[in-house]
Amino acid sequence: MTMRSFGLIRQCCNALVRVPLAREKSPVSLPISHLSRSLTTAAEALKITYDEKSEVATMHLCRKPVNGLSLEFITQISIALEKLENERSCRGVIISSGCDNVFCAGLDINEMLRPTPERLEIFWKTLQDMWLQLFTTRLMTVAAITGHCIAGGCLISSACDHRVMAPNFKIGLNEVKLGIVAPFWLVDSVKNLIGYRQTEWSLMKGHLFSSEDALRLGLVDKVVPQDQVVLQAEADMAEWLQVPDSARHLSKTLMRRDTVVRFRSGREADLKTFVNYIPKESIQKTLHSYVESLKSKK
Numbered sequence: 001m002t003m004r005s006f007g008l009i010r011q012c013c014n015a016l017v018r019v020p021l022a023r024e025k026s027p028v029s030l031p032i033s034h035l036s037r038s039l040t041t042a043a044e045a046l047k048i049t050y051d052e053k054s055e056v057a058t059m060h061l062c063r064k065p066v067n068g069l070s071l072e073f074i075t076q077i078s079i080a081l082e083k084l085e086n087e088r089s090c091r092g093v094i095i096s097s098g099c100d101n102v103f104c105a106g107l108d109i110n111e112m113l114r115p116t117p118e119r120l121e122i123f124w125k126t127l128q129d130m131w132l133q134l135f136t137t138r139l140m141t142v143a144a145i146t147g148h149c150i151a152g153g154c155l156i157s158s159a160c161d162h163r164v165m166a167p168n169f170k171i172g173l174n175e176v177k178l179g180i181v182a183p184f185w186l187v188d189s190v191k192n193l194i195g196y197r198q199t200e201w202s203l204m205k206g207h208l209f210s211s212e213d214a215l216r217l218g219l220v221d222k223v224v225p226q227d228q229v230v231l232q233a234e235a236d237m238a239e240w241l242q243v244p245d246s247a248r249h250l251s252k253t254l255m256r257r258d259t260v261v262r263f264r265s266g267r268e269a270d271l272k273t274f275v276n277y278i279p280k281e282s283i284q285k286t287l288h289s290y291v292e293s294l295k296s297k298k
Ligand SMILES: CC/C=C\C/C=C\CCCC/C=C/C(=O)SCCNC(=O)CCNC(=O)[C@H](O)C(C)(C)COP(=O)(O)OP(=O)(O)OC[C@H]1O[C@@H](n2cnc3c(N)ncnc32)[C@H](O)[C@@H]1OP(=O)(O)O
Pocket: 065, 066, 068, 101, 102, 104, 105, 106, 107, 108, 109, 110, 148, 150, 151, 152, 153, 174, 175, 178, 180, 181, 182, 183, 273, 274, 277, 278, 291, 294, 295
């Protein structure tokens, strides 16, 4: 197997003070006083490899301990996606995790705790952009879900084209448990997979599905033992790549158009709602208690 890492991507990912890269915007300097805590450095957090033979890249999320989606991390993912999208030989990307038993625990909650208005706005815009990139990319996308996949984690997996998950983990949208609400575009992408009622019910309860229930409902496509998830994702990717790229991508565009149109017309209002809602004292209290409960479960 011929593997090479994308020098350009690594280079970009290491230089992370100016964000976001987002296509439609110019870069903005970050208030770096609020960098969120992680056990990994920015350079270690995202590893990209490319297999020339299969024409498939792997995006390995390694922001320990739980791949919490901080502004810097989302920006790295976004830059990497853009680079892969522009790499003509690349046809697919597998998204995998280097965190034990966690694919992604969602947004880094620290981003929402006592945020500066400036950073909060950049954070949400960057997340919106990253989601749109992933949801509409020409690349075939497969999520190799080797652990829990919660809220923002489900944002990533549900934006992909195919999902393979390990048994006995949790997946879904639990935002209400934190006193917050998933944005309509994330809800839509889950609804596209599991239908209206299951989405409404799980959203209102903050219910996380077991891997097995997720398979039954269509929130994931396969459940295989944890040590086989990546291999299965690679095998499924190879099968998917037998379909001509442009026809596959046009079909995806056709199926996702309504969600994308709704997103584009609602994203400004969504941003305003987010930046007004998060700093509210009542929301801050609930988020704070949630973080405390995570820490005290040990
Ligand atoms: C009207 C509406 C207007 C506006 C909308 C507003 C907001 C919309 C946002 C919606 C979009 C998405 C939101 C989100 O993603 S919020 C995040 C939701 N995620 C979770 O609830 C997951 C929480 N984590 C867990 O349940 C467990 O950590 C997990 C993943 C099951 C792993 O368990 P375990 O292996 O036992 O690990 P620990 O729990 O010990 O965690 C290790 C360490 O990580 C910290 N941590 C965990 N998750 C997060 C996180 N999401 N962000 C930041 N930090 C996290 C945890 O506290 C531990 O820290 P410690 O210091 O104790 O080591």
